[in-house]
Amino acid sequence: MRVAKEVRDDRTVLSIQEDRIDAHNSGELKDLVLKTLEGGTKNVVIDLARVQFIDSSGLGALLSGYKNASLRSSGFALAGLQPRVRSMFELTRLHRVFDIYPSLQLALSA
Amino acid sequence: MRWAVIEMCETFVNLDIVVPSQTRYLRLVGAIAEQLAKELDVQEDTRDTLAFHLNLALTEAVANAIQYSSAANSTDSVRICFSVEDAYLSVRVYDHGGGFDLAALPMPDFDELRERGRGIFFIRSVMDSVQYHKTDSGNVLEMRKKLA
Numbered sequence: 001m002r003v004a005k006e007v008r009d010d011r012t013v014l015s016i017q018e019d020r021i022d023a024h025n026s027g028e029l030k031d032l033v034l035k036t037l038e039g040g041t042k043n044v045v046i047d048l049a050r051v052q053f054i055d056s057s058g059l060g061a062l063l064s065g066y067k068n069a070s071l072r073s074s075g076f077a078l079a080g081l082q083p084r085v086r087s088m089f090e091l092t093r094l095h096r097v098f099d100i101y102p103s104l105q106l107a108l109s110a
Numbered sequence: 111m112r113w114a115v116i117e118m119c120e121t122f123v124n125l126d127i128v129v130p131s132q133t134r135y136l137r138l139v140g141a142i143a144e145q146l147a148k149e150l151d152v153q154e155d156t157r158d159t160l161a162f163h164l165n166l167a168l169t170e171a172v173a174n175a176i177q178y179s180s181a182a183n184s185t186d187s188v189r190i191c192f193s194v195e196d197a198y199l200s201v202r203v204y205d206h207g208g209g210f211d212l213a214a215l216p217m218p219d220f221d222e223l224r225e226r227g228r229g230i231f232f233i234r235s236v237m238d239s240v241q242y243h244k245t246d247s248g249n250v251l252e253m254r255k256k257l258a
Contacts, residue, residue, distance in 0.1 A: 055169045056227075066223070084162050092228055
């Protein structure tokens with residue numbers, strides 16, 4: 001999975017460079033988020049602006065990140081959800097669980 | 111990957127696809143599902159949603175089939191059959207694993223933040239009916255969607 005990692009102030013931004021997250025690459029995403037949290041960052045933002053499609057395994061990888069971040073008292077936010085991606089969160093009511101921002105810019109200024 | 115286009119009319123009637131039982135083919139399966147939605151006789155304002163829903167249902171169904179098959183045989187393949195009859199699109203996904211009891215699957219508990227167990231829920235959400243049969247030659251997940 002192609003992901004651009006960038007540290008901005010106290011936040012680590014993981015920008016997903018794929019248009020699709022499914023069972024083929026969701027395991028990589030899960031591992032990457034876990035490694036990022038293990039690296040000591042206290043605030044992770046996942047930029048999903050380029051992602052046009054996510055399946056149940058992709059949601060599972062993000063939930064893994066959310067739960068791991070909570071255990072470590074780290075922030076964990078999602079940004080830039082496209083309509084199809086957002087609908088997956090709404091169907092499973094996960095939009096009430098995650099900290100979601102319309103854009104990376106808004107997530108960083110929060 | 112093997113393609114077997116059994117019959118193509120002005121509107122396709124039957125299309126069979128066999129892909130290796132590997133997750134790298136999920137993208138292709140999803141793309142085929144989206145392309146099919148462009149070929150089907152549906153109202154223009156519902157086409158994009160149908161494309162997304164077919165992509166999602168096929169991705170989840172084939173990922174399940176791959177997961178079941180991989181335990182049994184890593185060189186297995188997954189067969190997908192599309193057909194249109196009486197304004198219904200029927201999609202059948204065959205697997206050769208141990209199978210499962212669709213009726214016994216609970217609705218996901220939305221308050222419980224489990225990382226797995228939402229695939230069939232998504233399929234049920236976007237398709238009109240879902241059935242799973244165990245047969246002597248393997249198992250088949252059959253999903254139907256009304257095209258009107």
